[in-house]
Amino acid sequence: QVQLVESGGGLVQAGGSLRLSCAVSGRTFSYYAMGWFRQAPGKEREFVATISPSEPRTYHADSVRGRFTISRDNAKSTVYLQMNRLKPEDTAVYYCAAARRGGIATTGAEYDYWGQGTQVTVSS
Numbered sequence: 001q002v003q004l005v006e007s008g009g010g011l012v013q014a015g016g017s018l019r020l021s022c023a024v025s026g027r028t029f030s031y032y033a034m035g036w037f038r039q040a041p042g043k044e045r046e047f048v049a050t051i052s053p054s055e056p057r058t059y060h061a062d063s064v065r066g067r068f069t070i071s072r073d074n075a076k077s078t079v080y081l082q083m084n085r086l087k088p089e090d091t092a093v094y095y096c097a098a099a100r101r102g103g104i105a106t107t108g109a110e111y112d113y114w115g116q117g118t119q120v121t122v123s124s
Contacts, residue, residue: 002026002113004096009118012086016122020081022096022115029077030054033099035111036070036081038092038120048094049081050104059104064090086122093117 008020020036035050049060049070058070067086072079079096097111105111 002032002098004098004113004115006094006096006115006118009094009120011121011123014086014088014122014124016086017082017084018086018120020083020094020096020118020120022079022081024077024079024098029072030074031100033101033103033105033110034070034072034079035097035099035105036079036094037097037108038090038094039117040089040092043092045095045108046092047106047108050106051079052104053102057104059106083120086120088122088124090120091122092120094120 003025006022036048037045039045051058051070051072067084069082095117096115098113099105099111
């Protein structure tokens with residue numbers, strides 16, 4: 001069983017930065033593609049970013065490209081989401097997810113395991 005635990009969320013003013021972390025346990029982390037998703041109140045879950053198991057290759061949603069950066073440390077079994085120049089519309093619960101596959105994965109259906117989420121609130 002794979003367990004994912006997010007941390008690093010909080011309240012920040014617009015223009016500020018946060019770094020989310022997701023610690024993974026239970027399986028060989030380096031075999032998994034990882035992703036970040038978010039869900040705002042009253043909205044559907046939205047893809048944010050993904051990173052392949054090795055190399056690594058990344059892909060970011062248009063809405064965050066140039067502001068957010070996904071990265072991973074396979075030695076620490078942790079994936080990160082560095083969020084800069086935050087906007088009020090970035091307010092959401094952020095979830096990390098793990099997919100038993102190579103390459104990148106941009107849809108929720110491709111992921112096998114999910115964390116419990118961490119709240120990010122950006123004030124204007």
